[in-house]
Amino acid sequence: MFSFFKKKPQDTIAENVAATAAVPAPESVQASAQAPAQAAPRLSWMERLKSGLSRTSSNIATLFVGAKIDEDLYDELESALLMADAGVDATASLLSGLKRKVKEEKLTEATQVKAALRSLLVDLLKPLEKPFELGREQPLVMMIAGVNGAGKTTTIGKLAKHLQAHDQKVLLAAGDTFRAAAREQLTVWGERNGVAVISQASGDPAAVAFDAVQAGRARGMDVVMVDTAGRLPTQLHLMDELKKIKRVLGKGIDSAPHEVLLVIDGNTGQNALTQVKAFDDALSLTGLVVTKLDGTAKGGVLAAIAKQRPVPVYFIGIGEAIDDLQPFVASEFVDALLG
Secondary structure (H helix, E strand, C coil): CEEECCCECCECHHHHHHCCCCCCCCHHHHHHCCCCCCCCCCCCHHHHHHHHCHHHHHHHHHHHCCCCCCHHHHHHHHHHHHHCCCCHHHHHHHHHHHHHHHHHCCCCCHHHHHHHHHHHHHHHHHHHECCEEECCCCCEEEEEECCCCCCHHHHHHHHHHHHHHCCCCEEEEEECCCCCCHHHHHHHHHHHHCCEEECCCCCCHHHHHHHHHHHHHHCCCCEEEEEECCCCCCCHHHHHHHHHHHHHHHHHCCCCCCEEEEEEEHHHCHHHHHHHHHHHHHHCCCEEEEECCCCCCCCCHHHHHHHHCCCCEEEEECCCCHHHEEECCHHHHHHHHHC
């Protein structure tokens, strides 16, 4: 067994991916996207994360510039956290802890109070930080869920590429038979990565999932990722279909699926928390992938998730490039959040 995407000093996904072939773009894209002679250097992951969360951090970090430590500061901080969709419970807990630290440690400078808030946020988010482990099952079966528009299929494509960078043989299953273009979209990702895709022109998504795990075992695959139809948690008949897929995967391979991931859009704020609760109740989630954090003003939602439904956040995404999907590290996220 070994851990996948676990952070180590001087060892980032960007470096791992750089050692592998880039995902080929369609010819039309290649033709129109010739790199300039002196292209600007790509920003580091931390720089991109800070840029992505800048709309959230700007409302919080500026409060501590030359601030006086009084009730007005706490009131403004409360409003900023709520505006960032940290949620009532997490916000109340953070403010209570902050006031206690200020009193006990006799903090008088705004920079000290900001550092105290950072410590409290890291403590709150740390339980969400968990490495993704590979090699514990053969094949490891991953079921991927999420509402339409969350970036589910794109995330599967990125994960497939990263898995290959870690010497994993990957098989994809096009279990989203409800959306017309879903199968074609996953097939394109499969072709780009050189990964086989199990699909049916029309059929039962559970049957596609079952065929995929059988094929994965027969072909000696390391990982089988099963895409599922995007749906709202209020669509009960479709949620029942997800439960059926999960049951059928267990019939294909004992204990499968070994991972049940929910892809959520970081821009949806408190609605993302609602999705986590609904999908967790239905499927018993093992992890989350939070996408589209670039440009969001609602990055505080991870605090709400940590307080109310602490499902591990395996990965966060802040862009379209392969290395814009990285493991969630609480301290990095908080540093970007506070600016």
